Amino acid sequence: MIKVFYTITAFLFVTLLYAQIPVAPSGNPASNPYVPVSQYYQPVKINAPEGTNITLAIDEKFVQRQATPYAVGLLVGNDYRLRITDIPFQPGREVFPTVQVIARTYPPRGQELEFPIRIDITQEDIELALDGKFVTRVIYLENPQTALPVRGDLGVQISTDVSGGTNPITVAATMGQPVAVVRMGGRIPNTLGVTDPAFFHGSPPWIAFDKTPSNRYEMTRYQSTPNRINPFISGKPTIPLR
Amino acid sequence: MRFQIVSVILIFLYSSAVLGQMNTLTIDPTLAERGVKSVAERQEFPKQIDSNIRSTINPISGLQRQTEYLTDGGDGIAQTRVEEDWTVRNLETEDTVAHFDTLDGRTLVEPSNRVFIYAPRFGAVRKIEGVVNNAQITALSRTDSQYFLNVDQGQEQLGYTAQGIQSGYARTRTQLSGVEGLKKSTGTGITQGLGAYSNFESAMSYSNLLRQQFIGLAELSYLTEGRVYAKAWQGNEGIKVQMNILAPMAATSEEGAESFFQIEEDESKTSKLRLIKTASKKSAQPGEIVELTLRFDNIGTQLIGNVTILDNLTTRLEFLPGTALSSLKSGFIVQPNDGGSFTLRFEITDPLKPGEFGVIQFQCRVR
Numbered sequence: 001m002i003k004v005f006y007t008i009t010a011f012l013f014v015t016l017l018y019a020q021i022p023v024a025p026s027g028n029p030a031s032n033p034y035v036p037v038s039q040y041y042q043p044v045k046i047n048a049p050e051g052t053n054i055t056l057a058i059d060e061k062f063v064q065r066q067a068t069p070y071a072v073g074l075l076v077g078n079d080y081r082l083r084i085t086d087i088p089f090q091p092g093r094e095v096f097p098t099v100q101v102i103a104r105t106y107p108p109r110g111q112e113l114e115f116p117i118r119i120d121i122t123q124e125d126i127e128l129a130l131d132g133k134f135v136t137r138v139i140y141l142e143n144p145q146t147a148l149p150v151r152g153d154l155g156v157q158i159s160t161d162v163s164g165g166t167n168p169i170t171v172a173a174t175m176g177q178p179v180a181v182v183r184m185g186g187r188i189p190n191t192l193g194v195t196d197p198a199f200f201h202g203s204p205p206w207i208a209f210d211k212t213p214s215n216r217y218e219m220t221r222y223q224s225t226p227n228r229i230n231p232f233i234s235g236k237p238t239i240p241l242r
Numbered sequence: 243m244r245f246q247i248v249s250v251i252l253i254f255l256y257s258s259a260v261l262g263q264m265n266t267l268t269i270d271p272t273l274a275e276r277g278v279k280s281v282a283e284r285q286e287f288p289k290q291i292d293s294n295i296r297s298t299i300n301p302i303s304g305l306q307r308q309t310e311y312l313t314d315g316g317d318g319i320a321q322t323r324v325e326e327d328w329t330v331r332n333l334e335t336e337d338t339v340a341h342f343d344t345l346d347g348r349t350l351v352e353p354s355n356r357v358f359i360y361a362p363r364f365g366a367v368r369k370i371e372g373v374v375n376n377a378q379i380t381a382l383s384r385t386d387s388q389y390f391l392n393v394d395q396g397q398e399q400l401g402y403t404a405q406g407i408q409s410g411y412a413r414t415r416t417q418l419s420g421v422e423g424l425k426k427s428t429g430t431g432i433t434q435g436l437g438a439y440s441n442f443e444s445a446m447s448y449s450n451l452l453r454q455q456f457i458g459l460a461e462l463s464y465l466t467e468g469r470v471y472a473k474a475w476q477g478n479e480g481i482k483v484q485m486n487i488l489a490p491m492a493a494t495s496e497e498g499a500e501s502f503f504q505i506e507e508d509e510s511k512t513s514k515l516r517l518i519k520t521a522s523k524k525s526a527q528p529g530e531i532v533e534l535t536l537r538f539d540n541i542g543t544q545l546i547g548n549v550t551i552l553d554n555l556t557t558r559l560e561f562l563p564g565t566a567l568s569s570l571k572s573g574f575i576v577q578p579n580d581g582g583s584f585t586l587r588f589e590i591t592d593p594l595k596p597g598e599f600g601v602i603q604f605q606c607r608v609r
Binding site for chain 2: 105106107108111114115117118119120125128132133134135136137138139140141142143144145146147148149150151152153157158159160161162163164166168169171172175176177179240
């Protein structure tokens with residue numbers, strides 16, 4: 001009986017001991033803010049110089065050309081080969097960049113197409129690639145708390161150049177969350193008439209979204225629920241403050 | 243016996259009480275800030291928030307990703323305070339607070355709630371590399387390769403005479419294995435002390451003695467020891483020792499109130515201000531206009547005065563001059579802040595009676 005008593009006492013003591021240990025904190029959400037993404041088509045809007053056309057591949061063949069800006073849904077983690085044609089001041093020439101989405105965004109439900117990842121490919125990028133240079137663009141989601149105090153609606157994406165020995169993803173991670181990588185260089189498809197699977201990276205699937213309107217930097221706004229909250233019980237503020 | 247049963251019951255009751263307190267343990271401050279006070283509530287937390295923001299909850303940490311959201315309002319890490327001369331300290335970017343004076347001479351600070359606006363903005367980091375440099379490196383490596391193949395590499399093979407040194411090692415191993423062989427054939431009963439050979443470095447001397455059959459049973463231990471060393475030196479086998487040191491873990495916690503203070507406050511004389519902040523949009527593209535509204539209520543039972551509302555706008559909200567409105571007579575000051583935006587200061591002229599409220603509105607452009 002004494003043994004049973006001591007056994008129960010010891011068990012309760014251990015139980016009490018562990019009950020006093022605080023629950024571990026959840027940790028810093030910024031250290032691991034993402035979870036693996038599977039089969040999510042991240043909306044991406046590709047901007048290129050006016051007049052250029054973009055073509056994506058299906059089954060290792062480039063299909064119908066699309067005018068830029070072009071909104072598509074790309075699987076996270078896959079490499080997509082693009083063909084950019086009708087380049088201003090470069091008649092008959094074309095470049096074949098790759099786009100890789102490395103993280104998804106989490107817009108409010110139903111507004112995914114309103115907030116795609118914006119990828120800007122400039123005329124300078126294209127001409128550098130045609131000149132034999134290798135251009136890497138890392139697109140990042142800007143941290144609002146450390147954002148640059150400049151307007152982001154003036155048609156030019158905020159861009160920073162780094163030197164050759166610097167990892168652009170590391171630099172982008174200091175400014176926010178890297179979400180996509182664009183690589184552009186002298187790689188061209190096999191011209192011998194045979195398939196080139198390595199060039200197309202297996203032609204991963206993608207989704208074509210609605211064609212964007214004429215305004216280059218505006219997507220079609222879908223049904224959006226107004227969220228106006230009327231805080232006034234009586235009267236509306238009328239005194240202008242100067 | 244009766245004492246034991248009573249003790250068990252008492253311990254069980256105590257343990258149940260402590261285990262019950264697990265749900266009230268302090269949790270992550272970020273969640274606590276949102277009103278979550280217990281572990282149980284934390285588990286239910288994702289169900290309590292707005293359905294539009296729920297998609298951003300990380301299923302691992304249970305926390306909301308706010309990188310894509312503009313946040314404005316509340317009081318940041320450092321608590322805002324007001325000096326006696328009404329100088330405001332620790333007003334950080336994104337903070338929205340109100341301070342007011344009470345009839346008993348105190349100056350109190352009341353933060354607003356936070357508003358979230360989904361407005362992601364994307365930037366780019368570009369790196370340009372020249373392919374021409376790579377071609378030069380390739381050509382150089384070819385030249386070096388041919389040079390060494392024709393001339394230098396042949397000379398280096400002569401230097402492989404070092405292999406002869408390695409074969410010397412093989413001789414050493416041969417002698418050691420000889421020790422093993424002789425050990426097997428030892429059947430002599432002659433006992434002769436070999437205590438001096440406690441180290442296998444004397445393996446050669448061992449061999450001489452063994453040839454003279456001076457080995458005995460007393461030497462077997464040294465032979466065995468030497469054989470073990472020999473095997474270890476051969477590198478084929480080694481002794482592996484694995485130790486797991488398990489230290490007893492103990493965690494103790496002593497919690498208790500050192501002193502109790504009881505504040506008796508007459509509920510009929512409270513001074514309290516409530517500050518509510520809302521935004522006209524939950525999501526916005528860069529360039530869109532968002533209307534922010536601040537409503538302040540005297541929810542106390544006493545008159546409060548010098549009501550001052552401060553909104554230190556986040557970097558990506560640009561105040562539009564000429565859009566500020568107030569329902570009460572108010573002073574208005576705009577100053578640039580550290581984040582490249584503006585701090586708005588509204589000074590309500592008249593005291594606020596219990597139950598009275600005021601509304602301030604202004605517009606911002608999302609950068």
